[in-house]
Amino acid sequence: MGTGHPHEKRAVRGGWARRLTGRLKNGVASFRMKRSGRRDLPNDAASVPETSPRRLERTIFGEPLRGLGNALLDLCLPRMCAGCGEKWLPHHEGFWCEDCRDALSWIRSPLCPQCGRPFLKSPSSPDHLCGECLLDAFSFDTARSAVQHAGVVRRRIHQLKFGAQLHWVPPLVVLLLQALEQECLSRIDLVLPVPLHVHRLRERGFNQAGLLAKALARRLELPVQYDLLLRKHRTQPQTRLHRTQRLQNVRGAFGVSRPHELEGRKILLVDDVFTTGTTLSECAKVLKESGAASVHALTVSRALPDVRQHDSGSGEQAWDTAAKRVLA
Ligand SMILES: [Zn+2]
Ligand SMILES: [Zn+2]
Numbered sequence: 001m002g003t004g005h006p007h008e009k010r011a012v013r014g015g016w017a018r019r020l021t022g023r024l025k026n027g028v029a030s031f032r033m034k035r036s037g038r039r040d041l042p043n044d045a046a047s048v049p050e051t052s053p054r055r056l057e058r059t060i061f062g063e064p065l066r067g068l069g070n071a072l073l074d075l076c077l078p079r080m081c082a083g084c085g086e087k088w089l090p091h092h093e094g095f096w097c098e099d100c101r102d103a104l105s106w107i108r109s110p111l112c113p114q115c116g117r118p119f120l121k122s123p124s125s126p127d128h129l130c131g132e133c134l135l136d137a138f139s140f141d142t143a144r145s146a147v148q149h150a151g152v153v154r155r156r157i158h159q160l161k162f163g164a165q166l167h168w169v170p171p172l173v174v175l176l177l178q179a180l181e182q183e184c185l186s187r188i189d190l191v192l193p194v195p196l197h198v199h200r201l202r203e204r205g206f207n208q209a210g211l212l213a214k215a216l217a218r219r220l221e222l223p224v225q226y227d228l229l230l231r232k233h234r235t236q237p238q239t240r241l242h243r244t245q246r247l248q249n250v251r252g253a254f255g256v257s258r259p260h261e262l263e264g265r266k267i268l269l270v271d272d273v274f275t276t277g278t279t280l281s282e283c284a285k286v287l288k289e290s291g292a293a294s295v296h297a298l299t300v301s302r303a304l305p306d307v308r309q310h311d312s313g314s315g316e317q318a319w320d321t322a323a324k325r326v327l328a
Helices: 014-023 053-076 098-103 152-161 166-179 198-204 210-219 243-250 278-289 314-323
Strands: 141-150 190-193 229-231 254-256 266-274 294-302
Touching: 014 190, 098 152, 141 152, 141 166, 141 266, 152 210, 152 266, 152 294, 166 210, 166 294, 190 210, 190 229, 210 266, 243 278, 254 278, 266 278, 278 294
Parallel strands: 141 294, 190 266, 266 294
Antiparallel strands: 229 254
């Protein structure tokens, strides 16, 4: 067995050896996340932008070893695509096969620079504020979502949330990373999940937003707190309520346990779905009232009321029923 050094190409023609050298050659590679345009970038754990000195240090000494580890993982434990569930993927290719990645309904420009709402009906227009943001409806500074709340991502979120299929967290975090803009990342110093009420947490056993926030923070090498922002009251699901009802539903629902820890902090607020924006906005309002300098919201998906869902099949129906029964 060769050492795997990039210069030792002579004995590497295929199979494990080619993958091994591929990993080592790519060991120091990073990629920039794009807000718009084709998402043809690797969707793997290695896709975190290199922003911290610690990460840069690791590229000097740690990456070759990590490359070796990943090559062995590719050999022993390839992953099944999180989308189609049919294609086996080497670890360095991530969680989504190329076809599934291309088929996702990515949210791209033109969009509202504040709340991230895409303007699907005017694809050639520039980014501009939406009606709600013109009316100053949201308290967060920005909100971004990776994809529309539809298709396979919607199913995976439902399976995570209502079926406790926690293995969908890493593929969903990959989507979160792709939605996170580089300039936004530089303005973040603390990750917080949208909290569940303690009763809901006991029922479900986990907070899906907490799991996503934890995995995301780990990849970004940022601190995460689960008990700073609290949900004081149980709320109804936002989807079926009118705007006024939505606001009333979440008003006063959140609180902060230790306000001094928020003083001047730049928060990345994480949730699974951007439904109406009122929950994220209420959280942002409370955080800012407690001293947070800024709040950027990030969700895996975004429900667009004017976009028809194309899901079908009894499985989807079952998850929808569960979703209605177990409120978000
Ligand atoms: Zn696939
Ligand atoms: Zn907007």
